[in-house]
Amino acid sequence: MTKPEATAGRTGTGAGAPGRTTLIEHLEFALTVDADDTLVRDAALLLRDGRIADVGPTADVLARLGDSPVDERIDGRRRGVIPGLIDTHVHLSETLSRAVFPDVLSTRAWVFHWAKPFYAHVDDADEEVSVTLGAAEMLRSGTTCFLDMGAQNDAGLTARAAGGLGVRGVVGRHAADRKPERIPPGWSQEMVDHHFFPDHKVALEALEDSVRRWNGHADGRIRCWVNIEGKEPCSLELHVGARDLAERLGVGTTYHIASSIEESRVSEKKYGMWPVTRVAQADGLGSNLVLAHAVALTDDEVASLAATGTTVAFCPSTSLKLAKGATSIGKYPEMIEAGVTVGLGTDGVSAAGNLNLHRQVHLVAGLFKDARLDPTLVGARKALRMATVEGAKALGWDDEIGSLEPGKQADFVLFDLDHHEWSPYSDALQALVWSVSAASIAETWVAGRRLYDGEKVTTVDETALRAEARERAASIVARAGLNDDVPVTTTLYD
Ligand SMILES: [Zn+2]
Structure with missing residues (x-):
């Protein structure tokens, strides 16, 4: 089986670690899903301790950041961000x-x-x-x-x-x-x-x-x-x-x-x-x-x-x-x-x-x-x-998740705007819902850690996992006796 705990350290270059700061700047858009459904263009996300420390136009976030050190700086151009x-x-x-x-x-x-x-x-x-x-x-x-x-x-x-x-x-x-x-x-x-x-x-x-x-x-x-x-x-x-x-x-x-x-x-x-x-x-x-x-x-x-x-x-x-x-x-x-x-x-x-x-x-x-x-x-x-x-x-968890706002957990999704599904687009929200699919997701982050990097889930060996899943699925179906004789209608509990 997989060893998720053993490989967890290499994800998100430790961005969720205590005290560590990550800046993602010049994102083409951020759909914050705050109370006003604010859309920010040329947006930046500042992450600290696995949470969103700041979000807004890149110029504003950089001005507020001042001379404070940043451990990791990510170019967000040709990316759009939504809450997880x-x-x-x-x-x-x-x-x-x-x-x-x-x-x-x-x-x-x-x-x-x-x-x-x-x-x-x-x-x-x-x-x-x-x-x-x-x-x-x-x-x-x-x-x-x-x-x-x-x-x-x-x-x-x-x-x-x-x-x-x-x-x-x-x-x-x-x-x-x-x-x-x-x-x-x-x-x-x-x-x-x-x-x-x-x-x-x-x-x-x-x-x-x-x-x-x-x-x-x-x-x-x-x-x-x-x-x-x-x-x-x-x-x-x-x-x-x-x-x-x-x-x-x-x-x-x-x-x-x-x-x-x-x-x-x-x-x-x-x-x-x-x-x-x-x-x-x-x-x-x-x-x-x-x-x-x-x-x-x-x-x-x-x-x-x-x-x-x-x-x-x-x-x-x-x-x-x-x-x-x-x-x-x-x-x-x-x-x-x-x-x-x-x-x-x-x-x-x-x-x-x-x-x-x-x-x-x-x-x-x-x-x-x-x-x-x-x-x-x-x-x-x-x-x-x-x-x-x-x-x-x-889920009673909206004090910590559900939108891109300072203080909330750094749970978010980056879309690849060079993907054909986004080429071209005008309104980010409409494109997100009506035009694109999960295929254009570039990265998924949870608590400041990059868990999906566009190619793989970073905390598990997916190839081995899928092989094991195929074997186990076939075995369960055989053990459970799920075949053509099983009823397709019911009167149970009637
Ligand atoms: Zn259910």
């Missing part, structure tokens, strides 16, 4: 399942008959490769911080692997406590025992233990939350208890909910109300809760999210692939209008197909314009905010 992207919903334990499942699955069949058997066969060593590979893919597409839904095995494994790679993120221990009444085809008793805690109390104890062990790992780059799976495999007590426990521990929680219209209909049939209403009535909403998907909501539920400060992670690629109906039933524009903080997520690679948040920016900018025949909906400016500062707010 923040992925508010990802499954790093799913990265080895790329393009394994059929693409005719709805959310519930995907989860119950394909994803769960796959997850159940991801062992510790598989998960370490999966996390490292996924985090490397994220760095290559400009993501500097993530919220992981939860480890299949040990949250510490995710914390160590991601922490060693240098990326920033929130990890957690996956938890569910409500077994299906009958064991579905392809599931084993061993798998059920691995996947489900006996009840919500035991689950919450394990989650608390993870938070106490791993929150603040890697100099604070890695945080650990009280994450649960959500939906039918979790009791109401676990949904509500996770948020309460998170509040007590001073962290956040996240779970999937209202992630398909089928889930909401099942909830209506069983409990006489949709899932978010059920949680709201149990006093389970709050500003430390990130709801993943939340595609099937009533207008009253949108109002409840706004009133309680509950945030949402919207995953456009997954909605397209699993037919969640973001554009037909989703109320994301209404949430934004109501003041709900909506971040963007990639979801895992089998749900979404990719871990490319830049692609989600492109999708969210246009999906609702097209669906509602309204060219003013969402658009480029809001899409970039959703992928940066709104994501930071959802």
Whole structure:
């Protein structure tokens, strides 16, 4: 396997080291994503101790710098800079399942008959490769911080692997406590025992233990939350208890909910109300809760999210692939209008197909314009905010990340403006969202360290990693018995 810690020292020439100063000057533009969405031309970034010490027009930054020494001076010409992207919903334990499942699955069949058997066969060593590979893919597409839904095995494994790679993120221990009444085809008793805690109390104890062990790992780059799976495999007590426990521990929680219209209909049939209403009535909403998907909501539920400060992670690629109906039933524009903080997520690679948040920016900018025949909906400016500062707010981390402002962490992405995708361009924001892809990313930095240099992720041997990933992926698929006999529809939990 990889040895991220051993090679970390050569990245960014140690720019994140205490006391070290790096100046990147004459950047063609900086999209700061501050409160005014300030765009700076001929911009400079001054980095000190892994943070942004100054940002602004190069002439102004140099004037403020005066005669102070600079350890490293970088010519930023033909480069543009944006804040690092923040992925508010990802499954790093799913990265080895790329393009394994059929693409005719709805959310519930995907989860119950394909994803769960796959997850159940991801062992510790598989998960370490999966996390490292996924985090490397994220760095290559400009993501500097993530919220992981939860480890299949040990949250510490995710914390160590991601922490060693240098990326920033929130990890957690996956938890569910409500077994299906009958064991579905392809599931084993061993798998059920691995996947489900006996009840919500035991689950919450394990989650608390993870938070106490791993929150603040890697100099604070890695945080650990009280994450649960959500939906039918979790009791109401676990949904509500996770948020309460998170509040007590001073962290956040996240779970999937209202992630398909089928889930909401099942909830209506069983409990006489949709899932978010059920949680709201149990006093389970709050500003430390990130709801993943939340595609099937009533207008009253949108109002409840706004009133309680509950945030949402919207995953456009997954909605397209699993037919969640973001554009037909989703109320994301209404949430934004109501003041709900909506971040963007990639979801895992089998749900979404990719871990490319830049692609989600492109999708969210246009999906609702097209669906509602309204060219003013969402658009480029809001899409970039959703992928940066709104994501930071959802993670409760906007005091440190999400925009290019003095005092914040030096997490940013440099684009190569000589790349054909940028040749030529006029408006940087429009080009970023509508014209270019992650292919024109030149560098990705986290905490003042250059982790992607345009050719490679600098903290891992990607060639060896990919070879190991291919072998392990094939082995998991074989062990999990994922073949043509696996059902593509479901009545589980109905
Ligand atoms: Zn998910």
